[in-house]
Amino acid sequence: MSSVAISVDKVIKRFGDFLAVDELSFDVYGGEIFALLGPNGAGKSTTIRMILDILRPNSGQIAVLGGPITEKKKDRIGYLPEERGLYRNIRVIDMMVYLGTLKGMRASEARRRALALLEELDLPDHANSKVQELSKGMQQKVQFAVTVLHNPELIIIDEPFSGLDPLNRLVIRDLLLKMRNQGVAIVMSTHQMNQVEELADRMLMIDKGQQKLYGEVDDIRAQYAEHAIIVDGEGDWSALPGVASVKSNGRAGIKLYLKPDVQVDDVLAAIAQNDAYRITRFERAIPSLDEIFVRVVSGNAYVENVQQTYEEAMR
Amino acid sequence: MTRRMLQVVFFELRRNLLRKGYLFVTFGIPAIVLVLLLGYQFLVANNNDDTSTPEFDFRGISVAGYVDESGLFAELPEALSGYFIPYADAETGKEALENGEIDALFVIAPDFLETGDVTEYVPTFDFSRMAPGVVEQLFYATLTEDLPPDVAFRLRQPSVQEEVNIQRGEAQNEDADFVAIYAFTMVFITSIFMTNAYLMQTVIEEKENRLIEILISTMRPVELLMGKIFALSIVGIVQVVVWIASMFFLLQLAMRLPAFALTVLPSIVFPVEMLPMMIIYFVLGYLLFAAIFGMIGAISSSMQEGPQYVTIFVIPSILPFYFFELFINQPNHILVQIFSYFPLTSPLSMIMRLTLRAVGLLEIILSIVLLAAAALGMMWLAGRFFRVQTLLSGNPFKLRDLPRLLRD
Incomplete structure (x- = not known):
């Protein structure tokens, strides 16, 4: 296993009386795709925001790329939140260059890399288009390009494939795998379990801010077999x-x-x-992650109940 | 200034300086005023050859008939031949009107001198033919027919008056003062509010487009706010410099054009020596409102919401403008003093007073100190608002959130 990219140790985060993250601990390594799973409101976004220093934990330690996060380290991270967008009335290339320079790139370097990425994502003719002229799928690809523009060592993506058709999903998947093989640590937060089964090396499932499952995806599935x-x-x-x-x-x-x-x-x-x-x-009979997710979040009784209803309907 | 702030400055400068609305307002308006000035000069030069004769300019009436029952207009003045046709009685006149020989008929009553009574006949209901000035032209031309042209002209333009307000202790043309105050305050206030509206828009846009989380994962929110404020202050200063230079140029041009010789424009004294002070007020006023607008941008979740909060601050700030007569006539009035020190109103008030040169150094210093302190305080407050919880919240702002924002 490569070096530790993220180390979260007994982190707690409260919003007033609400306990959003409860003594969470996990590590993410370079060269792996790490899935962060959990139902809505489980504390995934809060955890990601604490890793990125957008929010501060109430207690516990977080180390990113070998130590506490600094302003300089933020240049080595690519982040694509779930709630995301782009400047609508600006040319794609200008926006990419701006966001690249914010990450410490020189404008010329950012331009060169942006054009190469747009080529790779099959958008070379849209560099001078305004974002509002692009389809939703194209905008998603541009957002992805912006995230990886500065060759980050750590990428955190919330729902990487939302809004993409199967073909573009493959393009993004291949890019993610390529970066993983180059040693980049990729944290992927998603509800699409099939993608986790297909892509992720390890995973963490949380519910109500607490760790539920943590380890290699295959091992966890085997445990539930x-x-x-x-x-x-x-x-x-x-x-x-x-x-x-x-x-x-x-x-x-x-x-x-x-x-x-x-x-x-x-x-x-x-x-x-x-x-x-x-x-x-x-x-x-190894259960899918979907089944494990439902089993962990809702309990076995719920699953058996659903299963029974399904069987009755099939008769 | 950090590297990221600098990148924000460059980015915001570029996209705001190239906004179509900004370019039109900054460069288009002076160009339009220039065209209007030259157009007016052209019209006057072509239509005003003989200043002794009043211009016969009634849109719906080319030729007017009249019946003189007063005996005052026995002979039609030569200057009006072709415009007026006398008739012996009303019946003949009406017949001519029906035949279309004249556009309107005016019957001047026997007691016209005492009462001014005139009856106008028109063929159909037509606003453009209801012209009370027609008989006035006839009266004027009859009275001044034998006078030298310059005397006749002076009768029509009796004086170009300059009022001296002894309270102000110097000779001033108050009309000129009004124009100057109007122009200068408009320049500064329009620029302050326009650039700050852009500032607020850029913040709300980043919230609406959901870019804000990507941006604040890269830099501290306060860096983003300060970068925007700095960039838009340059945008505002460029606009003010272009407008003031244009005003100076247009005023110089107007003074050389004969058409404006009798207007108020040559009396305007361009307050060159006050400009540096005005720029200081502009910058401080801009910063104060930038903090307010930035703060409102942070708590607004849509482009419709922001302007509603803005009016709470904008309306008091333009209040001095509604008291401009007080500023001209009684510059030491208590209300003028209050407006000059209260930070929301002081930028506009002091720019008005500086235009008139009706302000002492001590007042300026005290007012600037108060304004600077308010701007700094508001910047601090904006920093409290411009934070993660507010920027990432999709919920509308509530007053009960205020203590938490100030405390946390």
């Missing part, structure tokens, strides 16, 4: 050796709960050896 497999195909699944019970998941396949001493490999071997079974799908 059931002793079950999901299959699609033909055959009498309840009669398959090693299977304790069977549950239809509708279009999501058939879930086979395994007996405690049975391994997944054993079940696969049993299917392969018996001509009465045909499969088009076979996978471990």
